[in-house]
Amino acid sequence: MESTAIAAIELLSDQRICKQCGGSFIANRKHQRFCTPAHKEQYHLDKRHGLKPKSHTSIILVAVQCYPNHTAPELATIVGLTNVQVSRRVCELEKKDIVQRSDEKRWCVVSKQRCVTWREVE
Ligand SMILES: [Zn+2]
Numbered sequence: 001m002e003s004t005a006i007a008a009i010e011l012l013s014d015q016r017i018c019k020q021c022g023g024s025f026i027a028n029r030k031h032q033r034f035c036t037p038a039h040k041e042q043y044h045l046d047k048r049h050g051l052k053p054k055s056h057t058s059i060i061l062v063a064v065q066c067y068p069n070h071t072a073p074e075l076a077t078i079v080g081l082t083n084v085q086v087s088r089r090v091c092e093l094e095k096k097d098i099v100q101r102s103d104e105k106r107w108c109v110v111s112k113q114r115c116v117t118w119r120e121v122e
Contacts, residue, residue: 014027014028015027016032016033016035018035018036018039019034019039020034020039020042020053021035021039021054042058042062045058045061045062046058049061049096049098056081056089057089057092057093059079059081060075060079060081060086060093061093061098061099061120063078064093064099064119064120068118068119069106069119070118071106071108071110071115071117071118072086072090072116072118073086073108073110074108074109075090076110083110083111090118097121098120098121099118099119099120099121100118100119100120100121101116102116102117105117
């Protein structure tokens with residue numbers, strides 16, 4: 001939809017388009033721009049780290065925040081990506097100092113091996 005069309009709809013009603021997911025929602029507050037607080041948080045998080053919204057990297061970062069100290073194969077199972085996809089992205093996030101390896105490896109319930117676990121850099 002064109003942005004002028006979106007603006008017109010917004011004037012006519014409390015119908016809004018979420019800046020994060022692009023879904024429509026009914027605003028309860030005047031300046032509400034996101035359908036849920038979670039989408040607002042996700043949007044600002046992506047922006048802060050310079051990530052493309054809804055990219056694999058952004059999905060994996062949220063998974064690491066929600067499930068700290070999990071291994072890459074476990075995170076892959078949680079978010080529905082492959083182990084290779086997750087391993088590659090956590091290494092990229094590590095280079096940017098966004099996530100870090102936990103001190104000890106532990107037994108991974110998915111790969112059945114001792115694996116590195118990941119958490120967010122504080
Ligand atoms: Zn949304």
